Amino acid sequence: RETMPDNFIDDIIRKDLETGWCTTVHTRFPPEPNGYLHIGHAKSIVLNFSLAEKYGGTCNLRFDDTNPEKETEEYVRAIMEDVRWLGFDWGDRLYFASDYFDRMYELAVRLIKEGKAYVDHSTPEEISRMRGVPTEPGIPSPYRDRSVEENLELFEKMRRGEFEEGECVLRAKIDMSSPNMHLRDPVMYRIRKVSHYRQGDRWCIYPTYDWAHGLEDAFEGITHSICTLEFEVHRPLYDWFLDQIPDLPHPKQIEFARLNLTHTVMSKRLLTQLVQEGHVDGWDDPRLPTIAGLRRRGFTPSSIRTFCYRIGVSKVESVVDMAFLEAVIREELNKTAPRRMAVLEPVKLVITNYPEDQVEWLEAENNPEDPSAGTRLIPFCRELYIEREDFMEDPPPKYYRLAPGREVRLKHAYIIRCEEVVKDEAGNIVEIRCTYDPETRSGGRRSDRKVKATLHWVSARHGFRAQVRLYDRLFTKEDPTDVEEGKTFLDYINPDSLVILEDAVLEPSLEHVEAGENYQFLRKGYFCLDSKYSTPERLVFNRTVTLKDEWER
Numbered sequence: 075r076e077t078m079p080d081n082f083i084d085d086i087i088r089k090d091l092e093t094g095w096c097t098t099v100h101t102r103f104p105p106e107p108n109g110y111l112h113i114g115h116a117k118s119i120v121l122n123f124s125l126a127e128k129y130g131g132t133c134n135l136r137f138d139d140t141n142p143e144k145e146t147e148e149y150v151r152a153i154m155e156d157v158r159w160l161g162f163d164w165g166d167r168l169y170f171a172s173d174y175f176d177r178m179y180e181l182a183v184r185l186i187k188e189g190k191a192y193v194d195h196s197t198p199e200e201i202s203r204m205r206g207v208p209t210e211p212g213i214p215s216p217y218r219d220r221s222v223e224e225n226l227e228l229f230e231k232m233r234r235g236e237f238e239e240g241e242c243v244l245r246a247k248i249d250m251s252s253p254n255m256h257l258r259d260p261v262m263y264r265i266r267k268v269s270h271y272r273q274g275d276r277w278c279i280y281p282t283y284d285w286a287h288g289l290e291d292a293f294e295g296i297t298h299s300i301c302t303l304e305f306e307v308h309r310p311l312y313d314w315f316l317d318q319i320p321d322l323p324h325p326k327q328i329e330f331a332r333l334n335l336t337h338t339v340m341s342k343r344l345l346t347q348l349v350q351e352g353h354v355d356g357w358d359d360p361r362l363p364t365i366a367g368l369r370r371r372g373f374t375p376s377s378i379r380t381f382c383y384r385i386g387v388s389k390v391e392s393v394v395d396m397a398f399l400e401a402v403i404r405e406e407l408n409k410t411a412p413r414r415m416a417v418l419e420p421v422k423l424v425i426t427n428y429p430e431d432q433v434e435w436l437e438a439e440n441n442p443e444d445p446s447a448g449t450r451l452i453p454f455c456r457e458l459y460i461e462r463e464d465f466m467e468d469p470p471p472k473y474y475r476l477a478p479g480r481e482v483r484l485k486h487a488y489i490i491r492c493e494e495v496v497k498d499e500a501g502n503i504v505e506i507r508c509t510y511d512p513e514t515r516s517g518g519r520r521s522d523r524k525v526k527a528t529l530h531w532v533s534a535r536h537g538f539r540a541q542v543r544l545y546d547r548l549f550t551k552e553d554p555t556d557v558e559e560g561k562t563f564l565d566y567i568n569p570d571s572l573v574i575l576e577d578a579v580l581e582p583s584l585e586h587v588e589a590g591e592n593y594q595f596l597r598k599g600y601f602c603l604d605s606k607y608s609t610p611e612r613l614v615f616n617r618t619v620t621l622k623d624e625w626e627r
């Protein structure tokens with residue numbers, strides 16, 4: 075199977091293998107279970123698992139669950155499901171950072187004993203004030219030079235819950251005048267009297283990312299710890315902590331540019347807000363860039379992997395156009411999706427010269443891009459539905475579809491001619507009356523007669539009603555986090571991002587489709603069954619993408 079194309083990380087790893095810095099490659103994907111995975115995470119998953127695959131190594135799935143506040147078992151389950159669905163297998167290498175809390179605590183005690191960490195009673199504001207600004211040395215905390223004995227005792231008390239939240243923290247004693255602010259005595263532990271979803275109330279002190287993450291990597295024997303660019307400035311700290319513990323392996327941190335996409339948000343904080351405040355229909359809303367949302371929308375695992383291979387990995391921040399993600403799934407489904415006919419906004423069409431009781435089962439190819447996909451039979455009779463927009467009583471120039479007196483072809487069937495329009499009292503068109511030319515059946519003797527349009531249709535006697543959901547970008551603004559004065563990102567939600575059509579009519583073969591299958595509805599785009607709202611009595615379909623990029627305008 076394909077892997078991530080070679081990039082600067084491959085150069086580093088090949089060199090590390092050549093020089094013997096490492097003999098195997100061991101990566102990890104380390105999500106925090108405080109939300110669902112999104113397409114940005116997919117990039118990291120594909121990258122980490124690809125590297126392991128390319129160099130015959132292994133990749134861990136590690137839950138970086140060191141913050142008790144927002145982490146839940148539900149997120150753990152959802153993340154595992156999504157990684158598996160994307161096609162990656164961590165085998166027996168499933169880890170939880172919270173399982174290391176005892177070891178981390180012991181190592182913190184060791185640093186205290188070596189005079190490299192201290193308990194600080196300053197408030198967060200005082201700590202930040204004393205850190206100062208990068209261009210000038212900071213001010214050492216008045217607690218910085220406490221004795222080892224006192225620090226050991228205070229840290230033990232912190233662990234036993236004898237201090238309140240915010241009363242004190244454990245800090246590493248590094249360098250209060252470093253130009254890198256992260257080295258100005260970073261916090262290692264803070265007090266949080268909150269239950270942890272796995273550890274319960276065993277702990278009331280929790281390690282910070284900087285202290286915990288390198289240890290997690292080292293405990294697991296990770297060789298290359300890949301993270302996003304914002305951690306580049308943390309790297310000296312990652313290395314400092316591991317340098318203090320020479321008996322542990324020392325993984326190499328490598329940073330790459332995160333994936334940014336237009337017309338959406340990918341910060342977990344903002345995604346959580348959209349979900350919790352009900353702006354969207356849960357984490358799997360098909361408009362979200364979450365893996366669960368993309369799955370419900372009809373994206374396939376291979377399309378997401380292909381997207382990740384194509385955007386590439388680099389050190390330079392960039393923003394990928396949403397249209398590119400859509401182009402990738404469109405290209406895949408064009409090759410693989412069986413074609414079907416569905417009329418989304420129907421109007422009745424009667425063929426007056428077609429025998430009343432006759433039904434013909436016409437053969438239709440399933441996929442012109444793939445002859446091996448075979449054919450199916452679709453019923454044709456006197457009463458059909460066509461798309462309301464495919465008929466105009468007074469067509470403007472360049473409108474070539476059906477109009478009074480005009481001929482069009484019905485796909486896989488006959489050429490018809492519009493003879494008459496029936497309206498209700500309000501003047502709405504309720505029926506289009508046509509005649510057909512029996513000689514023009516597709517594949518028949520006079521099937522090559524030229525007309526300017528071919529329409530899709532569904533037999534009114536055989537088709538079934540379904541709900542169809544059309545999606546558009548969730549935000550009208552390319553970067554909804556770039557907010558104008560007095561607004562929030564919520565002000566840029568696209569009010570037309572979901573359109574629900576209640577009366578679509580679908581060809582009968584669509585009655586037995588399953589979630590996870592993709593179909594092209596001729597002329598209308600790619601669709602799949604909605605896994606959330608479909609019932610056997612009423613099927614609901616989601617449009618994955620249109621046939622063409624409608625944003626090119």
Ligand code: ATP
Pocket residue numbers: 103104105106107113114115117118138300301302331332333334340341342343
């Ligand atoms: P947020 O910043 O919104 O809280 P996060 O990055 O902290 O999200 P994590 O669960 O910590 O979310 O991420 C797990 C892994 O996925 C990390 O290694 C992170 O670098 C990577 N990752 C997260 N977002 C992206 C992205 N947009 N592009 C590439 N990798 C990403």
Ligand code: MG
Pocket residue numbers: 106342
């Ligand atoms: Mg985070």
Ligand code: MG
Pocket residue numbers: 106
């Ligand atoms: Mg993170």
